[in-house]
Structure formats: structure tokens, C-alpha cells
Amino acid sequence: MRNCFICLICLLFAGATTVAAQDIIGTPSIVNYTKEIYNAGNQNWDITQDKRGIMYFANNDGMLTFDGVRWEVYKLPNGTGLHSVMVDEDGKIFVGGQGEIGYFESDENGRLQYHTLNQLVPASHNTFADVWNICKSGEDVFFRVNAKILHLKKDKIIVYPGTYWSFLGEAGDKIYAHDADKGIVEYEKDNWVPVRWGNDLPKGAVVRSVLSLNKDSLLIATSQFGAFILDQKGLRPFSSPVLNEISSKIIYQVLLLPNKNIALATRLGGCYIVDTKGNLVERITKNEGLQSQNTLSIMSDDKGNLWLGLDNGIDLVAYNDAVKHIFPEKENHNTGYASVYHKGNLYLGTSAGVYFTPLKKEGDFSRERGQFKLVKNSKGEIWGLSVVDDKLLIAHAAAAYYVNQETAELLDMRIGYWGFQSYENNVNNTAIAGTYNSVSFFDMSVGLPKVKQIVYTESARFIVQYNGVIWVGHPYRGLFRVIEDDNKQLVSRQYLDKQGIISNNHNRIFKIRDKLVLTNENGIFEFNEENDHFVKSEFYQNIFKGELVSYLMEDRYGNIWFTQDKRIGVVAKSQNFSKLTYFRELENKFTFNFEHINVLDSSNVIIAAEKGFFHLNLASYIGDENKPKVLIRSLKTLVDGNDSLFYGGYGENISKPAIQFNKAGIYLSFAAVEYSHPGDIEYSYYLEGFDKQWSAWGIKTDKEFANLPAGSYTFHVKCRYGNEESLTASYSFEILPPWYKSWWAILVYVLSGVGLLFLILNYQQQQHFKQQHKRLLQQQHEHEEKQRNLTLQHQLEVQENEKKIVELTNEKLQVELDHKNKEMASSAMNLVRKVEVMSMLKESLQSYKQMTDTEKSGKEFQKIIKTIDKELDNQHEWEQFAVHFDKVHNNYLQNLKAAFPSLSGNDLKLCAYLKLNISTKEIAQLMNISVRGVETARFRLRKKLSLPGDTNLADFLIGLQGKE
Numbered sequence: 007m008r009n010c011f012i013c014l015i016c017l018l019f020a021g022a023t024t025v026a027a028q029d030i031i032g033t034p035s036i037v038n039y040t041k042e043i044y045n046a047g048n049q050n051w052d053i054t055q056d057k058r059g060i061m062y063f064a065n066n067d068g069m070l071t072f073d074g075v076r077w078e079v080y081k082l083p084n085g086t087g088l089h090s091v092m093v094d095e096d097g098k099i100f101v102g103g104q105g106e107i108g109y110f111e112s113d114e115n116g117r118l119q120y121h122t123l124n125q126l127v128p129a130s131h132n133t134f135a136d137v138w139n140i141c142k143s144g145e146d147v148f149f150r151v152n153a154k155i156l157h158l159k160k161d162k163i164i165v166y167p168g169t170y171w172s173f174l175g176e177a178g179d180k181i182y183a184h185d186a187d188k189g190i191v192e193y194e195k196d197n198w199v200p201v202r203w204g205n206d207l208p209k210g211a212v213v214r215s216v217l218s219l220n221k222d223s224l225l226i227a228t229s230q231f232g233a234f235i236l237d238q239k240g241l242r243p244f245s246s247p248v249l250n251e252i253s254s255k256i257i258y259q260v261l262l263l264p265n266k267n268i269a270l271a272t273r274l275g276g277c278y279i280v281d282t283k284g285n286l287v288e289r290i291t292k293n294e295g296l297q298s299q300n301t302l303s304i305m306s307d308d309k310g311n312l313w314l315g316l317d318n319g320i321d322l323v324a325y326n327d328a329v330k331h332i333f334p335e336k337e338n339h340n341t342g343y344a345s346v347y348h349k350g351n352l353y354l355g356t357s358a359g360v361y362f363t364p365l366k367k368e369g370d371f372s373r374e375r376g377q378f379k380l381v382k383n384s385k386g387e388i389w390g391l392s393v394v395d396d397k398l399l400i401a402h403a404a405a406a407y408y409v410n411q412e413t414a415e416l417l418d419m420r421i422g423y424w425g426f427q428s429y430e431n432n433v434n435n436t437a438i439a440g441t442y443n444s445v446s447f448f449d450m451s452v453g454l455p456k457v458k459q460i461v462y463t464e465s466a467r468f469i470v471q472y473n474g475v476i477w478v479g480h481p482y483r484g485l486f487r488v489i490e491d492d493n494k495q496l497v498s499r500q501y502l503d504k505q506g507i508i509s510n511n512h513n514r515i516f517k518i519r520d521k522l523v524l525t526n527e528n529g530i531f532e533f534n535e536e537n538d539h540f541v542k543s544e545f546y547q548n549i550f551k552g553e554l555v556s557y558l559m560e561d562r563y564g565n566i567w568f569t570q571d572k573r574i575g576v577v578a579k580s581q582n583f584s585k586l587t588y589f590r591e592l593e594n595k596f597t598f599n600f601e602h603i604n605v606l607d608s609s610n611v612i613i614a615a616e617k618g619f620f621h622l623n624l625a626s627y628i629g630d631e632n633k634p635k636v637l638i639r640s641l642k643t644l645v646d647g648n649d650s651l652f653y654g655g656y657g658e659n660i661s662k663p664a665i666q667f668n669k670a671g672i673y674l675s676f677a678a679v680e681y682s683h684p685g686d687i688e689y690s691y692y693l694e695g696f697d698k699q700w701s702a703w704g705i706k707t708d709k710e711f712a713n714l715p716a717g718s719y720t721f722h723v724k725c726r727y728g729n730e731e732s733l734t735a736s737y738s739f740e741i742l743p744p745w746y747k748s749w750w751a752i753l754v755y756v757l758s759g760v761g762l763l764f765l766i767l768n769y770q771q772q773q774h775f776k777q778q779h780k781r782l783l784q785q786q787h788e789h790e791e792k793q794r795n796l797t798l799q800h801q802l803e804v805q806e807n808e809k810k811i812v813e814l815t816n817e818k819l820q821v822e823l824d825h826k827n828k829e830m831a832s833s834a835m836n837l838v839r840k841v842e843v844m845s846m847l848k849e850s851l852q853s854y855k856q857m858t859d860t861e862k863s864g865k866e867f868q869k870i871i872k873t874i875d876k877e878l879d880n881q882h883e884w885e886q887f888a889v890h891f892d893k894v895h896n897n898y899l900q901n902l903k904a905a906f907p908s909l910s911g912n913d914l915k916l917c918a919y920l921k922l923n924i925s926t927k928e929i930a931q932l933m934n935i936s937v938r939g940v941e942t943a944r945f946r947l948r949k950k951l952s953l954p955g956d957t958n959l960a961d962f963l964i965g966l967q968g969k970e
Contacts, residue, residue: 030288031352031363032330032372032621035591035682036295037322044077046070050315051089051138053305059635059679060656061307062099063315064088069101069110073639073655074684075677075707080118082106090149092140097657100147102137107149107156112657126163127156139174143181143193150174155183159196166198172211178218190216190226190236204240207231215260217268219282225268227260246284261304261312263325269312271301277314277323286375290314293336296321311682324682328627329591332612332619334361334378339617341597344391344425345604348398353409354378354612354619355388360400360414370609372621383407383414389467389600390425394437395450399426406439408455417448418457424467431474438476440466445476445488445498461488463498470515472522473535477501479515484508485524507531507540516558518566525555549583556598561605569601574613576624587628590686590728592620634687636678636725638737644671644710653737660737667716667744675708678725678732687725694720716743847873884915891918902966908950916943920963 041048047066054062063070066087069080082088086104093099099110099118108122124132131154139150147158150171157164170186181193182201189205190213191198201224207213208231217225223237225244232253233244255275263269263279267287270278276291276299292299296314303315310326324330333339334354344355352365363376381400390401400407400414401423407414422442429436435450436458445466447459463486468479476488478498485501485508501508509526516523522533524540530550531540546555550570557569564579572594577583595615602614611622641653643665652663655675665672678687688703695717703726720738724731745751850870892899898921899914909917912933919929926944930937948959 029336029375029377030372031332031365031374031376031378032370033294033333034290034327034330035324036290037324037682037684038295038297039072039077039320039322040297041319044070044072044079044320046077046079047087048318049087049302050320051302052091052140053303053313053315054091054093055305055307056093056097056099057095058637059308060637061313061681062091062093063320064091064101064303068103069099072681073637073677074679074681074687076639076675080110080120082108083120083122089136089138090140092142092147094142094147100140100142100149102140102149104136105134107137112654112660114661115651115653115663116657116660117651117654118656123158123163126158126161128163128165131156131165131167141174141176141181143176148174148181148183148193150183155198164196173213173216175216177216177224178221180218182216182224184213184216186210201236203236203238206241207234214257217260217262219262225260225262227257227270229257233257233260244284246280248278248280248286249284252278252280255299258302259304261306263306264310269304269306271304271314273300273302273317275299277301277304277312287373290323307681309680309682322681327591327682328623329589330372330621331615331617332372332621334618341616342602342614342619343388343597343600344401344602344614345612345619346391346393346398347604347606348393348409352376353381353391353398355391355400356618357387359386360384360388360391360409362412367606367610370623370626372610372623379412381409381412381414383416384409389423392426392437394426394428394448395435397450397455399437399439399455401425401439415454417455418446424465425469427469427471430471438469438471440469440478445469445478459496461496461498463488468514468516470517470522472517472533477515477522479513479524481513482511484513485515505539512556514556518558518560519564523558525558527554530555530558545583549577549586557601559601559603561603563605563608565605567603567605569596569598572598574601574603578628585729587729589622589627591683592622593686596620633730634678634680634725634727634732636676636689636723636732636735638674638676638721638723638735640673640675641721641737641739642673642675644673652739662738662740664740664742666742672711672714672739672741673708674711674721674723674737676723676735677707678727680725680727683727687727689723689725691721691723694722714741716741884911888914888918895921898966906950909947912943913947913950916940916947917963920944920960921966923960923964 046068049066050063050070052064056062059073061072063072065079067079068082069088069091071078071080082101082103084103084106086106088101088103090102091099097112101108101110106122106124107127108120108124110118110120113119134151134154137149137151141148145160149156149158150173152170154168155166155171155174157166168185168188171183172186173182173184175182182190183193183198184190188198188200189207190201192201207226207228211228211231213226214229215225215227217227219225219235223235226234226236226241228234232249234241235244252270252272252275255272257270258273259271261269261271266282268280268282270280272278276289276296278286279288279290281287290296290312296316297319298316300317301314302317305313306325307313312323312325314321314323332354334356335358338358340356340358342354342356346353347365347367350364350366351362352371353360353362360381361378362381363378365371365374365376384400384402384407387403388400389403392399392401398409399417400409403422405419406417406423408417409415421444424440424442426437426439426448429438429447437448437450437455439446439448442465444460444462446457447461448455449458463478464480464483466478470477470479478486478488480486484503486498487501488496488498491497507524507528509528511527513524513526516525523543523546524531524533529552530543530546532543532545533539534541549566550568553570555568555570559567561567566577566579566583568575568577573588574592574596575586575588577586592613592615595617597614597616600614604612605624606612608625609623611624613620613622637655638653639655640651641663643650643652652665653660676689676691678684678689680687685705688705689707690700690703691709692700693711696711696714696719718738718740720736722734722736724734726732847870850866850873853866888899899918902917903909903914915933916929919932924932926937926940930940933940935943944959951959951962953959953962
């Protein structure tokens with residue numbers, strides 16, 4: 007007996023050693039959720055997920071839900087905690103608490119409402135304690151209490167008493183249970199019957215899980231006796247050194263993973279994953295990032311992530327993620343800087359030294375087990391690991407080393423080294439190394455490489471060999487070239503930047519696609535050897551659209567890896583460098599400014615990180631076609647600081663809410679059900695009916711709209727993770743018009759308007775009648791008045807016309823009178839003159855008669871003759887006539903002379919006589935000329951007046967008027 011005990015102890019020790027020594031090298035990311043984060047009880051006894059991706063936890067405070075962004079707690083009516091939760095395909099969430107069974111279901115507005123089933127439990131069995139398991143088969147739901155199983159069948163509950171029901175669960179398509187007396191049983195047609203092939207579990211065994219390994223094989227896990235296989239061969243232990251070690255940690259729950267591995271949650275040792283033969287695949291403990299070793303529940307979600315319900319918290323293990331951590335030191339996660347695979351070993355250089363582990367490098371090696379060991383003498387900061395001529399060289403912060411098996415042998419300790427590479431210009435096995443102040447050349451042909459030449463320059467962290475020239479890039483001092491001088495000696499010469507391309511900082515050089523590439527704050531440039539200067543690269547401009555790039559690396563497949571600020575990504579050659587793939591999981595986590603990307607193959611990419619290293623399965627990452635999913639989680643209104651929930655985020659075919667106008671402050675929340683990297687999700691949203699375009703991408707998971715006008719709206723939201731964009735989630739709602747714009751208000755307005763219009767029309771009609779009557783009277787009065795006015799006006803017009811006739815008659819008579827007066831005056835004047843002349847002639851004749859003297863009488867006779875001649879000379883008479891004529895005819899002759907200056911005195915006489923309409927014969931007598939002389943005078947006058955031939959001279963002169 008003592009020997010058996012010693013053997014058992016040795017076996018357990020060997021198992022423990024095996025477990026410790028064979029950890030998987032790739033550790034998945036673990037997200038810790040403390041009770042302070044989810045704000046509920048510390049213990050989480052059960053976990054499930056609905057078809058939309060929302061997680062549910064049976065927590066000490068109630069049902070705990072998580073959508074990737076928000077945690078919510080739904081309490082039971084009796085305020086007890088939950089130990090079990092199960093979601094069926096219809097969306098009902100069955101829960102079991104202390105003395106309480108029921109389910110949550112969404113109402114018409116997507117809010118979860120609790121429905122108790124206790125009223126269906128027979129009165130004799132209505133007193134029970136904790137409900138530990140819930141499972142479903144078809145339409146039947148089973149609840150496990152320690153002393154009974156409650157079976158919900160249609161609308162009633164059947165009770166199956168037992169001594170101690172330690173387990174209830176599904177395996178394959180069947181329901182299994184375990185009772186202390188009955189053993190393992192399965193449900194068949196309303197009965198619990200013993201399982202086939204035996205039921206010989208150790209007495210007192212407490213069954214924790216039953217898994218279906220295949221059609222005819224069950225795995226039964228107990229808390230204290232380990233695991234068993236039940237098949238047609240009967241019941242037998244499922245044991246191995248690893249399983250024996252795990253059993254000592256107290257198995258609490260077992261889960262069959264999609265890849266057929268088995269996950270075992272323990273109370274003392276965290277979570278272990280084994281294969282179907284019992285070999286350890288992986289263990290997940292506090293060393294890997296769990297909050298506690300005490301796990302109460304385990305579940306695999308639809309993305310292959312593992313959820314662990316702990317005794318104090320919840321942990322998410324991104325078990326199926328394409329990105330995993332590699333920590334060479336399990337406890338101290340030092341910064342990673344370099345990696346290399348050499349002779350079957352993976353070497354990792356960190357800030358603490360070089361670590362290595364044997365590696366088969368078959369498929370995704372992050373799943374391989376291995377134990378990292380420190381390379382002796384390598385402690386310190388490691389900047390680079392390089393294989394040159396099949397020799398592994400270490401670039402140490404204080405020296406250079408050569409790795410000989412598991413030991414680092416010193417090569418040079420005078421200064422720190424950045425890295426090594428083969429010298430392309432030398433066939434004699436030479437390596438070049440960049441140091442803190444030089445480029446050193448090593449002879450690799452000897453057993454232990456030796457320094458054979460040193461070319462001093464600036465710190466040579468970035469070295470590129472291009473067309474036989476060694477280029478050295480310094481972040482802020484510029485570029486240098488190692489070339490031969492006139493003496494054929496290698497010297498360092500600074501590159502003269504004639505184009506002003508070199509930046510004051512961040513200058514780096516790389517060799518990509520057989521071209522020398524320079525990156526800095528000014529852009530990306532390629533070296534033009536013909537012109538000996540750098541030019542802006544159109545190739546990289548098309549790829550990066552002008553965004554700055556700080557690091558470039560070409561892998562063995564021609565893909566170009568890059569970093570931009572805190573992001574890291576790759577451009578695939580197979581896609582003609584047209585698509586940028588970013589790894590958001592690595593954002594702000596890699597060693598910025600000391601980037602290291604080692605592409606071993608498409609399944610194994612090692613990236614140096616601030617904490618250890620990342621392993622990236624690029625093929626899996628790019629080939630993962632699972633799009634992220636986004637859900638609209640709530641719609642609330644915010645009025646005076648009070649919330650009104652109109653949509654609770656659950657259920658399907660939700661009714662479209664109608665929201666009062668005074669509650670138009672709308673608050674919408676949304677979430678992507680992406681749990682392994684929740685901080686790497688971005689969202690974009692668009693409110694149809696309000697916004698004109700989608701919002702910019704951002705991490706915000708809620709949106710508030712204030713003072714929305716009345717109308718119908720649809721809120722759309724989408725998310726993206728890396729380069730994958732989700733489908734759009736939409737939710738419609740309506741803002742009702744304010745009460746004064748509602749249909750009944752409008753109806754009241756219409757009816758009131760019609761009534762008011764009727765009253766107005768009636769009033770207007772009465773007023774119209776009154777106005778018509780008044781208008782008729784007024785029109786009659788106005789007509790009579792108008793008739794009187796017209797009569798009076800007619801009389802006045804008659805009188806006025808008569809007056810005007812009298813005036814015109816008087817005027818005519820006055821004109822005639824004036825004319826007669828003028829004629830009488832003219833005649834009188836002529837008469838007076840004639841009297842005077844005749845009197846003078848009379849006196850002269852009388853004197854002549856009395857004269858006797860012949861001489862005197864002759865003189866007197868001559869005097870008379872002269873007087874007669876003088877009288878016959880009518881010039882003076884004419885002048886008198888002209889004066890009187892102008893007076894009578896308004897200065898007619900003066901105006902005529904002014905108008906026609908060429909007219910002579912005789913012309914004016916002729917005009918005056920013609921004006922007076924005197925005949926030609928009379929004019930001849932008055933002018934003392936012949937009639938023909940008058941005709942000649944008329945002809946000359948016409949010419950002076952420039953009269954056309956068809957114009958009558960007399961009519962023209964008569965028609966002319968004088969001016970006052």
C-alpha cells in the first residue's frame with residue numbers, strides 16, 4: 007500500500023512536471039471583467055449566448071447580460087441570485103434561482119419581462135432551493151434542483167424526485183442526469199432510464215458534465231474521481247498523467263470544443279484543454295492572465311471564444327483568435343525586439359535576453375507546446391538576431407555574440423550592436439554589422455567570427471545594401487554612404503541632400519522591391535541612381551494616399567508590411583497592392599520605432615510587442631469571413647433628466663414606437679457583439695429623415711438627437727473591425743406632432759373653423775343684407791342727387807354756352823368794329839390829308855388868280871405844279887400808310903422785312919397791297935406803274951420769297967400774320 011501511494015505521488019509529480027514543461031507557446035488574449043466593471047455579484051455560475059450573440063450569465067445578483075459594450079442586471083422578483091440560465095431558439099431566457107423558476111421574454115417594445123413558472127409547480131413540491139441546471143429537449147424544459155427535477159411540459163410541471171440529483175444536461179441529442187441512487191440516466195418518453203453499457207461510477211461521485219464524444223461514446227466528468235469513458239465496452243477511467251493532475255484541481259465543468267478538444271474548468275487550477283487522448287494542449291491560469299484559478303462555469307461562444315465564469319469575476323479567452331501572445335518569460339512580460347527561426351529552434355530577443363524553444367514549425371506553431379529557456383550569457387537588451395552563413399549572431403546593447411548551441415559566445419564588447427547581415431559585395435563569408443558609431447565587418451569563415459574592419463560613421467541602426475553601396479540612415483542626422491576612397495579604402499561620406507528631401511527627424515531607409523526607399527516626415531521616396539537623388543514615389547503614393555509611413559518591410563512572398571503612427575498593416579502582392587489590411591488588435595501594442603516583423607510563412611508571423619511578442623496567423627486572419635455584427639440596443643427619450651425606454655434591445659418584429667413631441671430628445675445606443683477585441687470596433691450611423699450622410703467612423707456607441715421635428719425616422723448603424731464591415735442594423739420610430747398638431751386637435755380646429763365660418767358667414771350675410779339695403783337707399787339718394795346735379799349742371803352748361811356764344815359774338819362784333827374803326831380812321835386820315843391838300847391847292851390857285859405879274863404867276867404856277875407833283879409822289883404817303891398798316895396788321899411789314907431782308911420798299915408796298923387783296927390794275931395806279939410792271943414786280947417778289955410754282959402769292963401773303 008505504501009509503495010502504491012509513493013507511485014501515485016511520483017505519477018502526480020510527473021504529471022505536474024509535464025504540465026509545467028509542455029505549455030503551449032501561443033497564449034490567447036484574455037479580457038478580464040471584474041465585478042466592478044459589470045457591477046453585479048462576484049460569482050458567475052452559468053453562461054449562455056443567444057442567436058444574436060448577446061451573452062447571459064447566472065450571477066449572484068440576478069441575470070447578467072453583456073452585448074460587448076454594456077452590462078445589465080435583471081433581478082428576480084424574490085431578489086435571489088441565479089445558478090442557471092438557458093436561451094432557447096425562440097429567444098426565451100429560462101432562469102433558475104433560489105426557490106424560483108421562470109423565463110425572461112421581450113415585450114412588443116423589446117424590453118425583457120420576467121414570467122414566473124412557480125405557479126405551475128405542484129403545491130407539494132413548491133418548496134425548493136437553488137436551481138443548478140436548465141436544459142431543453144424539443145418543447146420540454148428541465149430544471150435541476152438537488153432533490154428533484156422539474157419538467158415543464160406544455161403548461162404544466164412534472165416533478166421527478168430523487169435522492170440527490172448532481173447533474174442535468176444535454177449530450178448529443180439526449181438529456182442526461184445523475185442521481186446518487188439511480189446513477190446516470192437518460193430521458194426517454196417521460197421517463198428516466200439508466201444509460202446503456204453500465205453505470206458503475208464510484209460511490210459518492212458527483213457528476214459535473216456529460217459529453218458526447220461520438221455517437222456511441224460519452225465522457226463523464228466527476229468533481230472528485232476524475233473523468234470516465236462510457237461506451238459499449240462499459241465504464242472505464244479516462245486517465246493520463248495530465249488528467250490525473252487536473253483531477254486534483256477539482257473539476258467543476260467540462261466543455262467539448264468545436265475542434266474536438268476538451269476544456270476542463272477547475273476550482274483550483276483554472277482551465278485546462280486536452281485532446282481526446284488526454285494529452286495537454288493548453289492550460290489557462292493566472293500566469294496566462296486569468297483573474298482567478300477558481301472557475302465555476304465555461305462556455306464557447308459563436309466565434310470560438312472561451313468564457314469563464316469565476317468565483318470572482320468573468321474572463322474571456324480569445325481562444326480561436328488569429329492573434330496570440332508569446333511570452334518567453336511567463337511571469338515577466340518584457341519588451342520584445344527580435345526573433346529568428348534557426349535549426350529547429352525559435353529564438354526571441356527581449357529586453358532581458360535571448361530565449362529559445364524547440365519548434366517543429368508545422369502549421370500554426372502557436373499551438374505547439376514548448377518551454378522557453380534563456381540562452382546563457384545573453385542577459386540584457388537584445389536589438390537584433392540574425393543568421394549569417396548559417397551562424398546565429400546576437401546584436402546586444404553592450405556587445406556582439408555568437409550562439410553556440412545554448413550559449414552566447416562573445417565576439418566584440420567594445421560597443422553596442424544594432425544588427426547583422428550578409429555583405430553582398432564580398433564572397434569570402436563576410437558579415438556587416440551596424441553599431442552605435444560604425445559599420446563593422448566580420449570574417450565569418452573562421453570558427454568564431456572576428457572583426458576585420460571598422461568604418462566609423464553615425465549610429466548605424468538602419469543599414470541597406472543597394473547596388474554595391476552600403477547606405478546608413480540616421481533618424482535626424484541624415485544619410486551616409488560607405489564607399490571606397492581614392493586609396494581603395496572604405497570610408498563613410500554623408501549624402502548631400504540637394505533636393506531638400508531629408509527631414510529633421512524620422513529618416514529611415516529600406517530595400518523594397520529591389521529599390522532603395524527613404525521614409526520620413528516629408529513622405530516616401532525612391533532613389534534615382536542616374537540623377538543621384540531621391541524622388542517622390544508614385545507607387546507608395548497610390549498605396550498610402552499621402553499618409554506618412556514610419557516602417558516598411560518586404561516579406562518572402564512580396565507582401566509589404568508597414569506601420570503608420572501606432573497602426574500596423576500589410577499590403578498583399580496577390581491583390582496587386584490595392585488593399586491595406588490593418589491589424590487593429592496590435593494597434594499601439596507593438597514596439598514603435600523598434601518595429602520587428604518576421605514572416606516565417608503565411609501561418610506564422612512574429613511581431614515584436616511592448617510585452618513579449620505577437621503571433622499572427624495571417625492566412626486565418628485574412629481568410630476569416632465572419633463579418634462583425636452590430637445591434638441597436640436601446641432607444642430612450644431624455645426629458646428633464648428622466649429616461650423613458652421605448653426599445654429595450656431584445657426580440658424581433660418589434661413595433662414602431664410613436665414618441666410624444668415633448669420627448670423628442672432621442673438617445674440611441676448600439677453595440678457590436680465582438681468580444682475578443684471590443685476596443686478595436688468603429689461605428690458609423692445615419693438617421694434617415696434627418697441626416698444627409700453617414701457619420702465619420704468612431705468608437706462612440708451611442709447617439710443623441712435633440713429637438714427632432716415631428717415625422718418618421720429610421721436609424722441605421724454599422725460597424726467595422728479591421729477591414730471587415732458589418733451589415734447595417736436599422737430601427738424605425740416616429741415623432742408624433744405636438745398636441746396642437748395632432749389629428750384630434752386638427753379635427754377640433756376643423757370643426758371649430760367650420761362653426762366659426764358658419765357664424766361668420768351668417769353674420770356676414772346679415773351684414774350683407776343690411777349693407778345691400780343701405781346701399782340701395784344710398785344709391786337711390788345718390789341717383790336723385792345725381793339727377794339734380796345733372797339737371798343743374800345742364801342748366802349751368804347751357805348758360806355757360808350761351809354766355810360763350812354771347813362772348814364770341816361780342817368778340818366778333820368787336821373785331822369787326824375795330825376793323826371798321828381802323829378803316830374809318832384810315833379813311834378819315836386820308837380825307838383829312840386830302841382836305842388839307844385841296845385847301846392848300848385852293849389857296850395857291852386863288853393866289854395865282856390874283857397875280858398879275860407874269861413872272862410871279864409863273865413861279866406860283868410852278869409852285870402849284872410842285873405841290874401836285876409832291877402829292878403825286880406818294881413816298882411820304884406810303885410811309886404814313888406803312889405806319890398805319892402795321893398798326894392795323896400787328897407789325898406785318900416789319901416782321902416780313904425781318905423774315906426776308908432782301909425785300910425792297912416797293913416789294914413791301916406790293917406785299918401790303920396784295921395783303922389788302924387790291925387788284926393788279928389798282929396796284930398799277932397806286933404805284934404809278936403799268937399793269938405789266940406790276941406783273942414783273944410780282945414775279946420778282948415770288949423769287950425773293952422762294953415760293954414754289956404751285957403756291958399763290960396773294961394767298962401766301964394774306965395767310966402770313968403779324969406778331970403783337
